[in-house]
Structures are given as structure tokens and as C-alpha cells.
Amino acid sequence: MSVITTPAKETKAYSVLNRSLSVVIPVYNEQDNIEALCSRTISILNELGYPWEIIFIDDGSTDSSYNKLARVAAKHSNIKVVQFVRNYGQTAALAAGIDHAQGDIIIPMDADLQNDPIDIANLLAKLDEGYDVVSGWRKNRHDGFINRLLPSWLANKLISTISGVKLHDYGCSLKAYKREVIKQVKLYGEMHRFVPIYASWEGAKVTEIPVTHYARRFGKSKYGISRTFKVILDLLTVKFLSTYFTKPIYVFGMAGFSCLALACAAFAWMVILKYFYQTSFIETPLPILITMLLVVGIQFVLMGLLAEILMRTYHESQDKRIYKVKSALNTNTPV
Ligand code: UDP
Numbered sequence: 001m002s003v004i005t006t007p008a009k010e011t012k013a014y015s016v017l018n019r020s021l022s023v024v025i026p027v028y029n030e031q032d033n034i035e036a037l038c039s040r041t042i043s044i045l046n047e048l049g050y051p052w053e054i055i056f057i058d059d060g061s062t063d064s065s066y067n068k069l070a071r072v073a074a075k076h077s078n079i080k081v082v083q084f085v086r087n088y089g090q091t092a093a094l095a096a097g098i099d100h101a102q103g104d105i106i107i108p109m110d111a112d113l114q115n116d117p118i119d120i121a122n123l124l125a126k127l128d129e130g131y132d133v134v135s136g137w138r139k140n141r142h143d144g145f146i147n148r149l150l151p152s153w154l155a156n157k158l159i160s161t162i163s164g165v166k167l168h169d170y171g172c173s174l175k176a177y178k179r180e181v182i183k184q185v186k187l188y189g190e191m192h193r194f195v196p197i198y199a200s201w202e203g204a205k206v207t208e209i210p211v212t213h214y215a216r217r218f219g220k221s222k223y224g225i226s227r228t229f230k231v232i233l234d235l236l237t238v239k240f241l242s243t244y245f246t247k248p249i250y251v252f253g254m255a256g257f258s259c260l261a262l263a264c265a266a267f268a269w270m271v272i273l274k275y276f277y278q279t280s281f282i283e284t285p286l287p288i289l290i291t292m293l294l295v296v297g298i299q300f301v302l303m304g305l306l307a308e309i310l311m312r313t314y315h316e317s318q319d320k321r322i323y324k325v326k327s328a329l330n331t332n333t334p335v
């Protein structure tokens with residue numbers, strides 16, 4: 001571990017486990033929050049008494065965020081700053097932070113002081129109960145109702161139903177992960193909110209605790225309502241990957257067969273119309289409908305076959321396994 005040990009506190013209030021903390025903070029144009037954020041987080045981490053590091057990811061800020069971060073990093077060698085060449089988004093920033101993190105527990109947090117590092121102690125206490133992931137729940141959330149609370153409530157309900165991982169608030173950045181759980185996860189799109197879901201699918205024990213949430217005081221939120229739609233599309237991908245990644249032909253094939261079945265039904269209806277109701281084929285839109293359904297149906301099946309080839313290439317080219325072994329007796333599991 002290259003993180004610096006803080007002045008030793010003899011009594012560790014929260015655990016007998018020896019562990020180090022990596023707090024990961026994506027920053028995009030947060031110049032007015034940096035100083036207060038650093039001083040509060042540093043003092044709380046020192047209080048906790050574990051070795052710690054903070055990894056700031058400057059996600060292409062165009063204000064003086066980076067200069068401010070650099071100034072803090074000059075004073076504390078366990079404060080690290082990774083600067084992106086441009087703005088890649090919060091998920092990429094988080095991924096970079098995780099890649100650089102060396103601690104045993106990884107704790108993502110926002111830079112805008114909407115989260116409070118004081119909650120870290122509670123997250124750690126919950127990890128000690130045997131969980132691998134503890135997610136923050138902004139039970140008393142201070143954001144706009146129409147543009148935030150309502151879409152977020154709907155999105156959370158949907159995610160929880162589809163994923164089967166029951167949390168109230170996937171979007172809260174403040175979470176705590178055991179290193180081995182989060183290091184395996186690959187992040188794309190706006191998918192950082194789905195990490196607890198991936199982790200749970202991989203067998204991790206996931207829970208949540210209420211955390212404090214404040215209204216933003218300085219700077220603006222980087223998101224609008226369009227995020228909700230992106231999150232729903234990401235959810236679709238996640239669900240597809242989790243359920244059908246190794247058998248895509250089932251999804252495409254089902255869609256294809258449904259179209260072909262509809263085409264047959266439309267054909268039968270067309271014949272009935274002609275012979276029982278004396279309606280000619282071309283008086284109805286049915287011939288066009290049948291042609292379209294046939295073409296689309298066949299395309300779906302062919303796309304499914306393509307997806308099968310892609311999936312095999314993906315696994316075989318990278319030697320990825322389609323299963324994960326928890327433990328093995330008297331035999332070595334190939335890595
Ligand atoms: N953020 C980032 N890159 C972006 C957008 C946001 O690193 O492209 C950071 C931002 O600086 C903050 C966190 O992600 O630390 C959450 O962003 P924000 O507060 O705007 O989201 P909200 O709280 O409104 O959901």
C-alpha cells in the first residue's frame with residue numbers, strides 16, 4: 001500500500017479488521033466546493049484512524065477545479081489527482097478512480113458537498129456486519145421535485161423491479177465497496193449506479209443505509225431530465241447482458257418468431273376476408289403488413305445468430321469464462 005498512514009488512533013471504533021480506505025471523487029467544474037470538501041473529508045478520515053487516500057478525478061473541468069486540487073495534493077501525499085484530457089462523464093471518472101484506488105474499501109462520493117463524509121463511518125460499520133456493498137439512501141433528499149425526485153423515484157422502482165436487487169436509491173454516489181467486489185466491474189454509459197446490481201449478480205451481499213443529503217450550495221448540477229432516459233436504456237442493456245448475454249438468440253429469436261406468427265395470423269385473416277367476406281386482398285393493408293412482418297421476423301432471427309457469433313468471439317478472444325467459481329476443493333480453478 002502506498003497510502004500514507006494517518007497519525008495512529010489507538011482505538012478503532014468500527015472494526016477489528018485492518019483496512020485502508022480509498023475515497024473516489026469525480027470532479028467536474030466544482031471550484032467553489034473543493035476547499036470545504038477537502039477540509040471536511042480529510043478531518044473526518046483522520047478521525048476514523050484508518051490509512052486512507054482520496055482520489056480526485058478531474059473530469060475535464062474548465063474552471064479552476066484542477067488548480068485547487070493540485071494545491072491540496074501538494075500538501076497531502078495521500079491525496080491523488082487524476083486529470084482527464086476532456087470531459088468523459090461521471091461513470092468514466094469513477095472507473096478511473098477505481099483503477100487507481102489501492103485501498104481495501106472503495107468509497108465513491110460526489111464533490112459538490114451534497115453527500116456528507118460523516119456517513120462513511122456508518123457505511124463501514126455496515127460492511128462489518130458482513131456485507132460486500134453498502135449503498136447510501138438519500139432518504140431525505142434535497143433536490144427539485146419535478147426534475148429530480150419524481151423521475152428518480154420512478155427510475156428506482158423500475159430498476160429495483162427489473163434487476164431484482166431491492167434498493168431505494170441507486171443514484172446516490174456515496175457507497176462503500178469491498179475492493180474485490182468493485183475491481184471486477186467494467187463500467188460503461190451511465191452505469192455507475194448499477195454497480196451494486198452487478199455485484200449482487202456476482203454473488204456479493206448488498207444492503208443500504210440512509211445517508212444525509214444536502215442541497216447543492218455552489219455550482220450547478222451537471223444533469224437534466226434526459227438522464228432518466230439514458231438510465232432506462234442502460235437498464236435494458238444490463239438486463240439483456242445479465243439474462244441473455246450467453247444466449248442472445250433467445251431474445252432475437254423470440255422477437256423474430258413473434259413477427260412471423262403475426263404474419264401468419266394476418267395471412268389467415270386476409271384469406272378469411274377474401275373467401276367469407278368477399279374482400280379482395282388489395283382492399284386491406286394486410287399484404288403490406290404481412291410482407292413487413294415476414295422481413296422483420298427473418299431479420300430478427302438472423303440478427304440473433306449474428307449476436308451469437310459476437311458473444312462467442314467476445315468470450316473466446318479474451319478467454320473469458322461464462323461462469324465464476326466461488327471455491328473449489330482438491331482442484332485448481334484456472335484463472
Ligand atoms: N461529474 C463528473 N463529470 C460529469 C458530470 C458530473 O465528474 O460529466 C461529477 C460532479 O462534479 C459531481 C458528481 O459527478 O461531483 C455528481 O454530479 P452532479 O452533482 O451534477 O449530479 P446530481 O447530484 O445533480 O445528480
Ligand code: MG
Pocket residue numbers: 110112114216221
Ligand atoms: Mg450533486
